[in-house]
Amino acid sequence: MLRSGSVCNSVKQLQRALNAIYFKCGAVDGILGSKTVDAIRRFQMVYLPYEVDGVHGPNTRKKLQAVLKSKGS
Numbered sequence: 001m002l003r004s005g006s007v008c009n010s011v012k013q014l015q016r017a018l019n020a021i022y023f024k025c026g027a028v029d030g031i032l033g034s035k036t037v038d039a040i041r042r043f044q045m046v047y048l049p050y051e052v053d054g055v056h057g058p059n060t061r062k063k064l065q066a067v068l069k070s071k072g073s
Helices: 009-020 034-047 058-072
Strands: none
Touching: 009 034, 009 058, 034 058
16 A cells, blocks of 8 residues: 555556556656645546545555556557
8 A cells, every 4th residue: 555655666656657547647756745646536536436535555556457457458
């Protein structure tokens, strides 16, 4: 689970994924800051409207992977 303030390579992967599907979060720097939280929230509003919390938890991760897969096809 990734939350605001997380700093790691997993955040970089998340940032790359969000940018790839046009939920722009700015630079891929591995820091889950306000721009990345905002991008997660925007993603959740579209794909998980009942779970908008800005946290990259299991449901958001699963849905993001599915969207990435469908966009890559």
